[in-house]
Amino acid sequence: MRVWGVERRRQEFAEFYRSSRDDCLRIVLVSVGDRQLAEDLVAEAFTRAWMSWRKVREHPAPRAWVVRTALNTHVSWWRRRRREMTVEGRTALTLLNGTQPERSADLGLDEVLAAAVRALPPRQREVITLRVFFDLDTDATAKLLGISPGTVGAHLHRALATLRTLTQSFSDQEVTR
């Protein structure tokens, strides 16, 4: 019965949504640093997931699909917002609780790294997010992002080089202050 099939898919999606939403929201929040924005991005990504549920339910990593979609949406919204010049930009060092440290030295290493990830170019940030939070290997990351494994490796290497420099300077600062 078609109705039964639709209802079953709806229940299946609702179950997926309930079990994944908080985790996806927290991952996107770490990546974008703005609670309201993260919530809207994740809602948009789940909306698209439901609209393509037959494809997403067969995906090997549906949560990663949602997070990648949310971050892609962020890219396009950010570009639009940059044109409009209407929304106050938040600095990369804004903490996740909405406060801003007076100095970068007031942050712990974990927060420094999270802020640095938010400052990465979008594609590098996506690669880091998928590799770190979902433990996807290079091939799986490439497939999800629709790019070649070599390109994933290049983005990862550049991102880690940037983060390594930051970690080093943070360690030096810790030693000298």
Added chain:
Amino acid sequence: MNDDDMLAAMRSSLTSVKDSLTDVHMDRPPETITARARARRLRRGLPGAGAAGLALGIGLALTLSGHPAGSGGPPAARTVHVNLAAWSVNTTPAGQVNVTIRELKDPARLSKTLADAGVPVMLTSGRVCDTGYQAQLSRVVQKLGGSGDVVLVINPAAMPPRTKLVIGIGTARMGSEHFLAAAFTLIKDGSPLACPGGAKTRAR
């Protein structure tokens, strides 16, 4: 430190940050997600209707008073989840009101729905006046990006007593692209929406 070590360190740090966000929850029920998808499908199924409706709605330069709020503060709020093809209004357990406007259709119902959600409003078209509440305004309404839609988070509790939120809806143009834009202000309940000296805030 090679890439593998660095990646392991990143995994440890970022997972710690994520795991510390225990008070961060996605409050929207699954029904709002599926309703949003359904509205989008409906919209796509009516080619041309959206753009025509929007142009007509804004061309009429409508000014619609919201639900009467009486002489006190904002009306008592209740849980509201209304998701139409043109707009959505959803209250959250934290007392905020999430609003997405995709098309300016049925503004009278939008005003009433917002009033039911605890937000007395006046909907108008285009720009609105600066009425001296700019400091409070940033605590009342936050505008988010939204794929060409107007996406707002409203905090009714932050509205000064006996005020209404004025939402001016219009279109902005960037090159050949047109998209919805919104401007906001607060006015004393019962006051006319007049702009002394023609001073207006910029639509955004």
